[in-house]
Amino acid sequence: MRKKIVAGNWKMNNNLTETRTLLSELKTKLGTTPQAKVIVAPTFTNLQSAIEELSSSEIIVAAQNMHQAKNGAYTGEISANMLKSIGIETVILGHSERRAYFGETDELLAEKVNAALEHQMTIIFCFGEELKDRKNSNHFAVVAGQLTKGLFHIKDADWDNIVLAYEPVWAIGTGETASPEQAQEMHEFIRETIADTYGQAIADKVSILYGGSVKPGNAEEIFAKPDVDGGLIGGASLDAESFTTITNAI
Ligand code: PGA
Numbered sequence: 001m002r003k004k005i006v007a008g009n010w011k012m013n014n015n016l017t018e019t020r021t022l023l024s025e026l027k028t029k030l031g032t033t034p035q036a037k038v039i040v041a042p043t044f045t046n047l048q049s050a051i052e053e054l055s056s057s058e059i060i061v062a063a064q065n066m067h068q069a070k071n072g073a074y075t076g077e078i079s080a081n082m083l084k085s086i087g088i089e090t091v092i093l094g095h096s097e098r099r100a101y102f103g104e105t106d107e108l109l110a111e112k113v114n115a116a117l118e119h120q121m122t123i124i125f126c127f128g129e130e131l132k133d134r135k136n137s138n139h140f141a142v143v144a145g146q147l148t149k150g151l152f153h154i155k156d157a158d159w160d161n162i163v164l165a166y167e168p169v170w171a172i173g174t175g176e177t178a179s180p181e182q183a184q185e186m187h188e189f190i191r192e193t194i195a196d197t198y199g200q201a202i203a204d205k206v207s208i209l210y211g212g213s214v215k216p217g218n219a220e221e222i223f224a225k226p227d228v229d230g231g232l233i234g235g236a237s238l239d240a241e242s243f244t245t246i247t248n249a250i
Pocket residue numbers: 009167171172173174175211212213214232233234235236
């Protein structure tokens with residue numbers, strides 16, 4: 001059975017007080033036995049408080065990004081070792097906003113993947129096509145390219161530490177969601193692409209999340225698709241009620 005996962009990517013939202021409030025609301029609303037593995041990714045400055053706030057909870061705290069180097073003269077950056085030292089075991093890599101606004105390439109992401117794996121971290125690896133790719137019917141090739149260049153150098157055993165998040169760029173924060181059929185079609189393609197390179201057993205084991213304007217009103221039909229194993233939620237993860245409803249839709 002593949003793990004069902006709902007992850008909240010808070011992006012650059014919530015100061016310390018707001019982080020504590022939202023986490024405390026989430027703990028209450030999700031209860032002790034959430035329907036899925038639940039992950040939240042607050043901003044760097046609030047990770048340690050989030051770990052403390054959630055110490056008695058099943059909710060996992062993830063970072064939204066990290067640098068590929070071990071340490072050194074990289075002003076403003078955060079390493080895997082620093083994250084691990086405060087108890088962070090999970091990191092989101094390759095989010096489309098990192099790719100678009102901070103110039104993260106597939107090649108750079110491959111290095112970040114290696115650094116995270118060296119530290120035995122779990123990676124939520126994000127990828128997805130832009131609108132122009134879909135309009136040109138190039139979306140499958142773009143997604144296959146992102147996977148091949150950013151991720152397909154890893155060893156078979158490394159897949160135990162990988163969660164995939166397919167996030168079509170045109171659906172992120174736009175209110176426009178991929179239809180459940182579009183999500184399923186791409187997730188099935190992703191699983192086939194993994195099977196072609198790594199074999200069916202690995203492909204069947206990896207959780208593939210859908211991200212892009214998932215909301216309480218559409219989560220259930222998206223999550224019902226056989227190759228969709230959960231979601232990476234942006235906007236709707238900032239509200240405890242919405243995030244809980246989405247989690248329970250699993
Ligand atoms: P959204 O963001 O749910 O606000 O569309 C998803 C994401 O960026 O992970």
